[in-house]
Amino acid sequence: MGFKKSLIAVTATAAIAASAVPALALENEFHGMFRLKGVVNNFNATPVINSPEGSPYGFYKPENLDKDVPTATYFEQRARLMYIAKANDDLKLVTHFEIDSRWGDASYTTGRNRGGAIGADTVNIETKSVYLDFNIPGSGVNAKVGIQPYNDAFKGVLFDADMAGVLASRSFGDLDTSAGFFRFDDKGTVPGKRTRDMFAATGKYAVTKDIKVGGAYYFIDDDRSENDGFSQPYLFQEQGDTNTYHNVGVNAEATFGPVTVDGFFIYQFGTLRAPVNRHVSAFAGNVGARAQVGPGTARTEFLYVSGDKGGSSTTNAFQSVQDEHGYYGGNMQILFRDAYAMTIDNAIVYTSNNKDQGVIAGFVGYDLPITSKFLASANAGFAAVAKKNGNTSNVDNSKYLGTEINASLEYKMFDNMSAIARGAYVVLGDYYSGVAAGGQDPDDPYMASLILNYAF
Numbered sequence: 001m002g003f004k005k006s007l008i009a010v011t012a013t014a015a016i017a018a019s020a021v022p023a024l025a026l027e028n029e030f031h032g033m034f035r036l037k038g039v040v041n042n043f044n045a046t047p048v049i050n051s052p053e054g055s056p057y058g059f060y061k062p063e064n065l066d067k068d069v070p071t072a073t074y075f076e077q078r079a080r081l082m083y084i085a086k087a088n089d090d091l092k093l094v095t096h097f098e099i100d101s102r103w104g105d106a107s108y109t110t111g112r113n114r115g116g117a118i119g120a121d122t123v124n125i126e127t128k129s130v131y132l133d134f135n136i137p138g139s140g141v142n143a144k145v146g147i148q149p150y151n152d153a154f155k156g157v158l159f160d161a162d163m164a165g166v167l168a169s170r171s172f173g174d175l176d177t178s179a180g181f182f183r184f185d186d187k188g189t190v191p192g193k194r195t196r197d198m199f200a201a202t203g204k205y206a207v208t209k210d211i212k213v214g215g216a217y218y219f220i221d222d223d224r225s226e227n228d229g230f231s232q233p234y235l236f237q238e239q240g241d242t243n244t245y246h247n248v249g250v251n252a253e254a255t256f257g258p259v260t261v262d263g264f265f266i267y268q269f270g271t272l273r274a275p276v277n278r279h280v281s282a283f284a285g286n287v288g289a290r291a292q293v294g295p296g297t298a299r300t301e302f303l304y305v306s307g308d309k310g311g312s313s314t315t316n317a318f319q320s321v322q323d324e325h326g327y328y329g330g331n332m333q334i335l336f337r338d339a340y341a342m343t344i345d346n347a348i349v350y351t352s353n354n355k356d357q358g359v360i361a362g363f364v365g366y367d368l369p370i371t372s373k374f375l376a377s378a379n380a381g382f383a384a385v386a387k388k389n390g391n392t393s394n395v396d397n398s399k400y401l402g403t404e405i406n407a408s409l410e411y412k413m414f415d416n417m418s419a420i421a422r423g424a425y426v427v428l429g430d431y432y433s434g435v436a437a438g439g440q441d442p443d444d445p446y447m448a449s450l451i452l453n454y455a456f
Helices: 003-020
Strands: 027-041 057-060 072-088 091-102 125-136 141-151 160-172 175-186 195-206 211-222 243-256 259-272 278-293 296-305 345-347 359-369 374-384 400-414 417-428 446-455
Touching: 160 195
Parallel strands: 057 345
Antiparallel strands: 027 072, 027 446, 072 091, 091 125, 125 141, 141 160, 160 175, 175 195, 195 211, 211 243, 243 259, 259 278, 278 296, 296 359, 359 374, 374 400, 400 417, 417 446
């Protein structure tokens, strides 16, 4: 058979096959972002950060180190790529990937958060989400099944992460409800025998268009029978080999004219089992407000997370889920974790558990739109530990960690691209008095950063 006849035969066969398959029209959606951040500071990625070896994240820990901290300068970048395959309004597949690196870190290698050295060529794509999002016919229930982002109903003090599981949601008029199951870990040689699982149930009711009240219950059961990473040493969070705890709380939001007030209270109880054998009785609470004041918006937040002094069969230390969470309500850059952190992520209060000490914190801020292109923001916050314990730098010092003052100026270059200049400074509290080498006070931390953000 000649080439022309062969081509005609192949084309005809393909046409017949295509006509025999039902048409499937997919709507393809692409979203994502790119961020570049340049930093000059004496805080992130310096010797005063207590990080796991080779991992640039963790608590500020200046004890017994030189008071004069070297200046660190670095550039880091992040790209996130989201592809959504939408079959119809009731069914879609959501995928989300991430590529991070610090300029100059490594090349021709494999692993997350690297590939910024000359030559690049690194296998470094991270899977953030892969899940089905669909509506169950005739039920009014929406289901998300797979690896998905999920955060607590309490501003992230307990958990805020990507996790594998199933989440079902349904609305009943003014009442929104959801229930889910998530598997954090499965460490045994026989799947399902040594796991860490979470069961979740939430609800929110719109009393009026201006008042909403909600509640949530999260049950976390850790049956891994070993302390193999749930309490990383750099977190200084006491855990048993197996742990069971319940988290139940309420939240609310109300708008009164130009003022919006919100907050939450969560109580935690359960058991840290062998070898620790301690009961858990802990809580966290928050209240915040924002209001139109003059040409801008004023904000304020207060946070309390219970801590434990040790020496009792009951611990009052709030058990946050490792460092897979973050409280960003105060818009801090050093005192609490920075919302713009990427490959390098450090803070004085790195987790809400805060080395079993808990935290007392307050914040104020003001956002001012100067023009349609420029937005200025200023923030101040303080923090102290709720309880002193064996992790406290010096139990004879005060509980006061310090005060942060920061400011930023954002320039909107395009509708979906901005440049942000930021600066932050922390006046350390008496908690750190005399803890540096030679009984000296450590230098106050500072950070200056310039950020480019593009979203599509």
